[in-house]
Amino acid sequence: MFKKSLIKLLAVLCFFLPLQVSALSTSDLVVSEDFSVVSIEGDSIIELSTAKNYKNALVIYNREAPNYNNVAIVQNGKVLQAEYGIIAVKSTPACDYNVEFKNVIDNGANYVNGCYGVDAAYLGTNEDGTKAMMMISGVVGWVNMDDVTIYPLEMLPSRISTYVVKDGYLYHQIKQSFTSELYSALINVGIAPAYLESDIEYYSYDGHYFYNHDALAIMLDDYKASSHASSVNPYEPYYNYYQFVSHRTLTNVTVEEILDYFRNTLQLGHTITNYLDMDKDSADDTLNRSQFYDEEDAFFQYQYQYGANALMMIGLAMNETATGRSSLAFTRNNLFGHAAYDSDVEKNASRYFEVNSSIYSHAKYYISGSYANPFRFQFHGSFFGNKANGMNVSYASDPYWGEKAAQFYMNIDKAFGSKDYNSVALGIKTSTDDVKVYQYDSTTSTILYSTGKNPDFSFVILDTITNAEGDWYKVQSEATLNDESKVDMIYYYDYSNYVAYIKQSDVQVLMNIDKLGQKELVEVTFDANGGHFQDETTNITYQLEVGRTPVIEVPEKENAYFIGWDKDVAPINEKTTYVAQYKDVASIEMKTLPLQYFEWNDRINIDGGTVQIHFVDGSSKDIELSTSMISNFDLKTEGEQEVIVTIGGTTTSYGITVDKELDTIRQELKEEITLVLDEMSEIETLTDEQVERVLTLKKRMDEYMVPYLTQPQLRALDGIIYKAINHRIHYVIYDNDLDASISGLSLSIDLGDSLDKNLLKDTIKLIVKNSINSSHEKLMSRVAEGNGYKVIDTFAIKTQKNLDNFELNTPVLISIKKPEGAQSNELFTVLLYENGEVIKCYTKQTNNYIQFMTPSIGEFMLVSRTTTNEYIIDDVVETVRVDNSDADIPALIAAVLFAIASILGIVVGIDALLRKRKRKKIHDQQKNIAEEDSVQQNGNFK
Secondary structure, eight states, X not given: OHHHHHHHHHHHHHTHHHHHSOXXXXXGSOOOSSEEEEEEETTEEEEEEEESSHHHHHHHHHHHGGGSSSEEEEETTEEEXXXXXXXXXXXXXXXXXXXXXEETTTOOEEEEOGGGOOEEEEEEEOTTSSEEEXXXXXXXXXXXXXXXXXXXXXXXXXXXXXXXXXXXXXXXXXXXXXXXXXXXXXXXXXXXXXXXXXXXXBBOXXXXXOBOTTOHHHHHHHHHTTOXXXXXXXXXXXXXXXXXXXXXXXXXXXXXXXXXIIIIISOOOOOOSSOOOXXXXXXXXXXXXXXXXXXXXXXXXXXXXXXXXXXXXXXXXXXXXXTTTBHHHHHHOOSSOTTOOTTOHHHHSOOOSSHHHHHHHIIIIIIIIIITOTTSTTOSOSSOOOSSSSTHHHHOSOTTHHHHHHHHHHHHHHTTTSSSTTOSEEEEEOSSSOOEEESSSSTTSOEEEEOOSOSOEEEEEEEEEEETTEEEEEEEOSSOBOTTSOBOOOOOOOTTTOEEEEEGGGOOEEEOTTOOOOOOEEEEEEEOTTOBOTTSOSEEEEEEETTXXXXXXXXXXTTEEEEEESSOOOOOSSOEEEEEEEEEEEEEEEEEOOXXXXXXXXXXXXXXXXXXXXXXXXXXXXXXXXXXXEESOOTTSOEEEEEEEEETTEEEEEEEEEESHHHHHHHHHHHHHHHHHHHHTTOSSOOHHHHHHHHHHHHHHHHHOOOOOOHHHHHXXXXXXXXXXXXXXXXXXXXXXXXXXEEOHHHHSOOTTGGGOSSSOOEEEEEEESOOOHHHHHHHHHHHHHTTOEEEEEEEEEEEETTEEOOOSSOEEEEEEOOTTOOTTEEEEEEEEETTEEEEOEEEEOSSEEEEEESSOSEEXXXXXXXXXOOOOOOOOOSBOGGGOOOOHHHHHHHHHHHHHHHHHHHHHHHHHHHHHHHHHHHHHXXXXXXXHHHHHHHHHO
């Protein structure tokens, strides 16, 4: 046993180094139908014995494990059992596969998706080798062996997920793939505890207890023993307030502050009317438009009605929709990813007629009716949580969804001075006891609900009570209660009266215990005055904090247009009622039509559409078309359709055409492009036949538009076309401070008759300038800073054909050199200004250059964020660069003509000057003769 202990000690001291560069890989394992028992030692694998079945191999494993280093059972090159290992969770490129597991504590079914967190702690294998035990996001579960890969610590293909402290905050660095050393996600999980040192990576798979970078094996030993004794904080578990505070709280941020934040910090100025997604991340690239625009009030109304903290809902929605810019937010008015199942997100996700309806549904049915409702399977507490407890258990396959939603909540709260942070008292149940929540402070009262056995259940503590039965906490009830203070699914939430009681001994971690108490509330009523609200009620009553401004959705009335309330909506201190006011609508009509022709499977585009409302009193009003007004269209159905437009219960329509033929042609083009790339990417000189094939493809792309291409595809295809054109068109870039180069110029302009010109060839130029419009720069800076970027530089680019400016037909890919002093962990993004909108370009980077794909040429801003990754990536070469630019023939000709014109001008000028001087000389001579004649005449007279 002394030998085994010494081996383990040495292994622990060395385990950190193999995480960076592993000498062994799973490809070195024996591939056989037999079960091999091996010892993995340093950079070698020692086969100890073999068996015909797993049961016999396990006997050998148990016998040999005390005598050797990391012993494992292997079949067909797959590890089935090991002493120390990390699990990689199975995933697919489309991220449409969820790995199911059973919770060890309560046998509850759960699931995770490896695309959002690939690694988990490996804790053991069952007796027949068919299931592995793993810990991920605070939960321990049994998972099918086919859904995981076990990597003994010596065989880890890359580093694993860690936590690190930077600038006083704790960050979770998450690996989503073992094919790269880079972290794929970086989550700020809150202010770092004092016991964690800066710039040191720690291991943790529960987010509460942390292990030093040289203690990975020690951590696994602790997990197997259900202990935290060897962690750096065995008696002080870490809990992020934003991740464990309940939705059954009221934000301290006001609706006025939220409006100001979206308008003036994020610079949101419009909803989305058309959709641009160059990097295919399912989010519109325009940063200053969002489906949040003009919908902020709804978060606060439904907070008060249904007990769902407004700022938490906003943070959750920002996480789900990239701040209201996701495809689902645009096409389905779905801000929360409702029913967006991983198997087919676009197909399954809920569609709401209005954005407001999405917020209503989330607060009422998802929070109050499900995640805070003990009668529903989703109930694990209405805090964001993790995979042990909280909304994360059932809301998302992402094991770290709770951390991400909490990060957005924290970031937006920080914009207001962290008003919500630590503002209420929390109690955390860390034990595996099933805690009972009582109607009153007595064990003889009704049990309202219980927490289940899993740890990490959070309570909002309102008060402390001591009576004959002991010490109690008065807590905010997760469940809605009826008039008898018993659990009832009624959705509406009463912050003042929906309270419950738990024993103080049921809570192991206390946070902000000095923040006990409840807020003073006042009642407000909104009367729809003959109309109705979206839940068909004619009156809405709720309570809000004294001195706050009440908010309400716009009511609807048949053939009427809402114009406001009978008095100003302002902060209230006493019970108040508001009555809706309307104007009668005679009809509505389309004043300007948006885009009417769509490709099959496209996204709707209502940019430029306006509706004119005609009122009964003879007046009219023009309003912009929005996604909340339109219905009855399906861009996955070919043919003619009528889009229904509804305002104030009155409808009109306009026609659209959905064409599948063009989509078919595009698919054919994409297939041909793929074949050309496969065949010609590595060829230096194309044959005549290949040139003809490429130019034929180029002409078809000119006619039907280029299908979507990734950056590498665009660069490679442009290079092939450039070879095929073979200097029959000149491409030019002048020396510039950014060392700019470009791919895509040959794709971005039609060939036309350019290849037929022999003497004066067409010249396509890229011109770089170092300054942009000051007002445009001001807007871009505000948008950048509002989205957490640091502004680095600005520049402008324009393109010319011969001597005339031209616009791009397709996106191009531009490379610029990194700025002086750029850090290896600095992540750059390029922003584009276009007609008052700030567009995030699809940006990548290499060791020395930044590449960005842009849909148009114009004014740009380089911005950056600091990450914990180091971007050490080989440089790539664009098609057209300064060093391979052709001669700028039109410019040379223009210069020669200018020179000739200048010489001719000089000659003409000199000739004119000489003539002028000659005329002056003659004039002077004539003048002198005249004066002499005058003198003579005067003398004779005398």
